[in-house]
Amino acid sequence: MSKNLISIEELHKSFAEKLICKNSSFGIFKNDKIGLVGINGCGKSTLLKLLVGIEPADSGNITFRKGIRVGYLSQIPHLDPDKTIYEEIYFSDHPQFDLLRNYYKILKELETEPSPTLEEEHHQIIKEIEAKDAWKIEVKAKSILDKFGFNDINQKISTLSGGQKRRIDLARVLMDEPDVLLLDEPTNHLDVDTIEWFQDYLSNYKGTIIFVTHDRYFLDAVSDKIIEMESGQISFYKGNYSYYLRKKEQQDIDVQRKETRRKAQLKKELKWLQRGAKARTSKPKDHLDRVKELIDKSYLSEGKDLDISFKTKRLGKTILEIRDISKQYDDKVLFTNFNHNFQKLERIGIIGPNGCGKTTLLKCIMEEIDPDKGSIKIGVNTLFSYFQQNIDEFDNDQTVLEYIQDFAHNIRTADGILHSASEMLQRFLFDGKMQQSKLENLSGGEKKRLYLLRSLMFGNNFIILDEPTNDLDIRTLEILEDYLDAFKGCIIVVSHDRYFLDRVTDHLFVFDEDRIIKFPGNYSDFLLVKKYRNDEGKKKKLESRKQKIVKLSDKFTYKDKRELKLIELEIPEIEKQIITLNNKIEKEASNLSPTDFREITNMLKELQQKLDELESRWLELDEKN
Numbered sequence: 001m002s003k004n005l006i007s008i009e010e011l012h013k014s015f016a017e018k019l020i021c022k023n024s025s026f027g028i029f030k031n032d033k034i035g036l037v038g039i040n041g042c043g044k045s046t047l048l049k050l051l052v053g054i055e056p057a058d059s060g061n062i063t064f065r066k067g068i069r070v071g072y073l074s075q076i077p078h079l080d081p082d083k084t085i086y087e088e089i090y091f092s093d094h095p096q097f098d099l100l101r102n103y104y105k106i107l108k109e110l111e112t113e114p115s116p117t118l119e120e121e122h123h124q125i126i127k128e129i130e131a132k133d134a135w136k137i138e139v140k141a142k143s144i145l146d147k148f149g150f151n152d153i154n155q156k157i158s159t160l161s162g163g164q165k166r167r168i169d170l171a172r173v174l175m176d177e178p179d180v181l182l183l184d185e186p187t188n189h190l191d192v193d194t195i196e197w198f199q200d201y202l203s204n205y206k207g208t209i210i211f212v213t214h215d216r217y218f219l220d221a222v223s224d225k226i227i228e229m230e231s232g233q234i235s236f237y238k239g240n241y242s243y244y245l246r247k248k249e250q251q252d253i254d255v256q257r258k259e260t261r262r263k264a265q266l267k268k269e270l271k272w273l274q275r276g277a278k279a280r281t282s283k284p285k286d287h288l289d290r291v292k293e294l295i296d297k298s299y300l301s302e303g304k305d306l307d308i309s310f311k312t313k314r315l316g317k318t319i320l321e322i323r324d325i326s327k328q329y330d331d332k333v334l335f336t337n338f339n340h341n342f343q344k345l346e347r348i349g350i351i352g353p354n355g356c357g358k359t360t361l362l363k364c365i366m367e368e369i370d371p372d373k374g375s376i377k378i379g380v381n382t383l384f385s386y387f388q389q390n391i392d393e394f395d396n397d398q399t400v401l402e403y404i405q406d407f408a409h410n411i412r413t414a415d416g417i418l419h420s421a422s423e424m425l426q427r428f429l430f431d432g433k434m435q436q437s438k439l440e441n442l443s444g445g446e447k448k449r450l451y452l453l454r455s456l457m458f459g460n461n462f463i464i465l466d467e468p469t470n471d472l473d474i475r476t477l478e479i480l481e482d483y484l485d486a487f488k489g490c491i492i493v494v495s496h497d498r499y500f501l502d503r504v505t506d507h508l509f510v511f512d513e514d515r516i517i518k519f520p521g522n523y524s525d526f527l528l529v530k531k532y533r534n535d536e537g538k539k540k541k542l543e544s545r546k547q548k549i550v551k552l553s554d555k556f557t558y559k560d561k562r563e564l565k566l567i568e569l570e571i572p573e574i575e576k577q578i579i580t581l582n583n584k585i586e587k588e589a590s591n592l593s594p595t596d597f598r599e600i601t602n603m604l605k606e607l608q609q610k611l612d613e614l615e616s617r618w619l620e621l622d623e624k625n
Contacts, residue, residue, distance in 0.1 A: 003065065008028075024234045036211065045075065048184050051210070071176050090104070143616075147198075181211070220242050342490055350511070447471075498527075560621060563621065582604070
């Protein structure tokens, strides 16, 4: 039976009139992987802060099992700008990092003032690192930093962008290998390739994870439990996100049945009431109270949803023509000679690694910056709605209503009816009270929802969305997706949300080094093709490794050479172990008990995972060489 790592008893928390949780009691167990779901502002981030101790509870207790180490990733990183990446990553409490810190210190001294004493210290610490297998965490740190796009660990934190700081903060949390990981939107600022890797990493993580994410593929793949937060209630579902959706669907069916029964009973009671006073005297007096209860009670909740439909202008013959455009900054070429002539109803997703130029392409289209070469022609009837990634236009002293009225006091919807700004805000889940709230009191997701209304409400016929899914809750995303499905214009989306890309787009612009490749399909189609090509390339490269001795570059450090040598010794040994276990299953299947079979299967899974990690690291080192 799983151990209870965290006990929550009668937990109560509210802000002003917003209830986060009401006298909730539950337990978090060893190796649980829990996804938190709920609309923006329901308290998902607050619950994580309560668990980590940043936010105090109004009442109740949170108790951690003795000796449990907790790692927390907040939405806003709190890093020391004066430190380097190396200092942020390697100065954790993990005992093996002590050895590595001393190793780097001695190495630095050797480079400046070599001496026999230092050489001896260097030799001794290498022996100690090898004895305690500390290189393993070094390999892991390098691998994670490489995945997150960091090669220079001496770079100052103050020189990093907001997205880079976020990735360093995530690497810091992962490197510490805590027993419990609390992650608030961990996929923000990760490109789609890194999310694929991170998803596998967390799925195989030997510890407890509680995480908030809007990425439904990620949520489905990683979670084995779901916590739903709604109106101060915390509900548990023992399964992944797909299971949660099936249970919710079943609950809705049950609610509908209860409502049907309630209406039938109400009809029957009202019919009885109409029979007259004489009939009423023959029935128990509490029938009147029962009828009143039935009239007041409904099993169907008044679940509000966004209603997005704005009047749009028809597109002309020429929509948007991109002709041979190129762009570079300093020595970095982002894209060259890119062409595309947009047709009606085209839905393009843009993907590529961080910093490759996706947002730059959008800014060229929007004429915020000029391409170095080429031209962009915008049709006379083409009207853009541009949802930008970074919102810096909020005046926190404004109210929600004032913010929208700054752009328009009335908005016309697709049915031709003119609505006030207040009515449109109601449709976007901002009730009368919230409309009078200052912007500074909104959550990040609520601000994003408000900005979404402002971006779409003018009924333009070409929508450009730059990372629209960051900080939006799943319910809002579903409504936005429905709106985009019915939209009669063109769409360009930059996103790392694979589900959103699959749902909204049917073609991709893929940034690949200094060019943009057009791909005829959605993200899942692209992933299938890419995986096939990568598997073929990896197979050929690993085959060539077995057939030749690789000459090592002079630029390879001692540590790189050592690591490569150890990997090349370890891979054949693991391959032998896998062959031996497969043979055991094949030859002794009839004599193996269910327990034996399960143990061998688990061993095979672990060995295969380790082999995949070693082969990936070998390929990284080979690329560096």
